[in-house]
Amino acid sequence: MSNVLIFASKSVMREISAWLEALRNERQASEETVEAYERDVRQFMIFLTDYHARPSELDDFADLKPMDLRSFLAARRRDGAGARSLGRGLSGIRSFLRHLEKRGLASSAGAKAMRAPKQTKGLPRPLSVAGALDVTEEADAFSTEPWVGARDVAVLTLLYGCGLRISEALTLRGDALTDEMARSMTIRGKGGKTRLVPLIPAVHEAVATYRRLCPHDLDAGHPLFRGVRGGPLRPQIVQRNMARLRGAFGLPPSATPHALRHSFATHLLAAGGDLRTIQDLLGHASLSTTQAYTAVDADRLLSVYDNAHPRARRKAEVS
Structure with a gap:
């Protein structure tokens, strides 16, 4: 100010x-x-x-x-x-x-009375399944300290495994994800809106490994993810690590931490997830925002059409 x-x-x-x-x-x-x-x-x-x-x-x-x-x-x-x-x-x-x-x-x-400047709406740019697995599993490749490597794996696994925004992952408190039997957790997202996200074993394992190795006290009064000196982990550190991983795996510039959230949604859709469920998991206020993923996964939509539409099935049977 x-x-x-x-x-x-x-x-x-x-x-x-x-x-x-x-x-x-x-x-x-x-x-x-x-x-x-x-x-x-x-x-x-x-x-x-x-x-x-x-x-x-x-x-x-x-x-x-x-x-x-x-x-x-x-x-x-x-x-x-x-x-x-x-x-x-x-x-x-x-x-x-x-x-x-x-x-x-x-x-x-x-x-x-003013119209906002017309914007070209870009489509989400997810990673391939292989690319997403590479960066989450090898996120510790450039870390010199084991706990820092475990932290980087845990953060990126949360982005891809739960569809979190980077800000949502970095504002988790130190007592988050302590119950390894929990199947879901509540996330406070944009505008203070809360949503339920699923917890898969890979997320529990990554966070538990980080928690075991982290030298700092992880209590409710402090952030879960810490920088080297013990302060809150900054988004720039996560982005910098992702840039190194892009180079290591030959991924495009669009492979950012946020692209892991896009990958979460796109890969769910490709595996048969419905848009309404994905909307809830991402915390989108409008279904139209989530519908962008249907343009990304056109192959899956065509496959659904071929398998479900009566005329498409008939043609396949005849041929």
């Missing part, structure tokens, strides 16, 4: 602080979302400062026009921002304007 000091009045700063607190406490937004929204609104403040040749005041938000927002998005595009970043930026500004509107300080009509 310190950078905003230069670009906004004290009254604007107070409203930004109140808005961010509401996102955390009322909307249960993740810290990553809060940081992204704060950054986007800060960029808008910088733009308005140049636009008006003075720091932003609350009056500047009282009646924002679509033209003002289009000018901001055009400036961001010239700086190299892509459609996804622009869309998220507009979403953050809308959220802040809604906050001001509730307090009678602005209108969000101009922002609502």
Whole structure:
């Protein structure tokens, strides 16, 4: 928030602080979302400062026009921002304007009238079954300490074996997964939503091995996964290890930690899992998000058609 000091009045700063607190406490937004929204609104403040040749005041938000927002998005595009970043930026500004509107300080009509930049929706890029098994089973290949190698195996096994996001795995507490007979566990995901995910033997084994070798106290008051010095394990460390594994196994750049979550869903679908169940396991709010995996696994869908459709079966019998 310190950078905003230069670009906004004290009254604007107070409203930004109140808005961010509401996102955390009322909307249960993740810290990553809060940081992204704060950054986007800060960029808008910088733009308005140049636009008006003075720091932003609350009056500047009282009646924002679509033209003002289009000018901001055009400036961001010239700086190299892509459609996804622009869309998220507009979403953050809308959220802040809604906050001001509730307090009678602005209108969000101009922002609502704006269409988000059209985004090209990329398909999920899963690993092959062999690739997913390679990186989860050999995740300790570059570790010099046995407990660090066991930790890396456990983290990647959770991503692939349970379909977790990396943030969900790294926020598990030290007393998680202590019951090796448990068949499932509850995960708190995006927006504070909870879901039940299955626990397979490979996950229990990997976590138990890590727990046995880890030199740090793994209690409920601390994270389960630790860095070398005992602090919380950072996502960048997991991403760096995955990059090394990509090189070792000749995997494409799309083979990231998050790709293991995609692999979890795609491989379940290929084995006969239904979309509704996979939606629940991934914690998707909308089935349309999960449906992206049907485009990835077209071969399986064609096989289902060939085996299930009466005309397809008849043709096969005749031939």
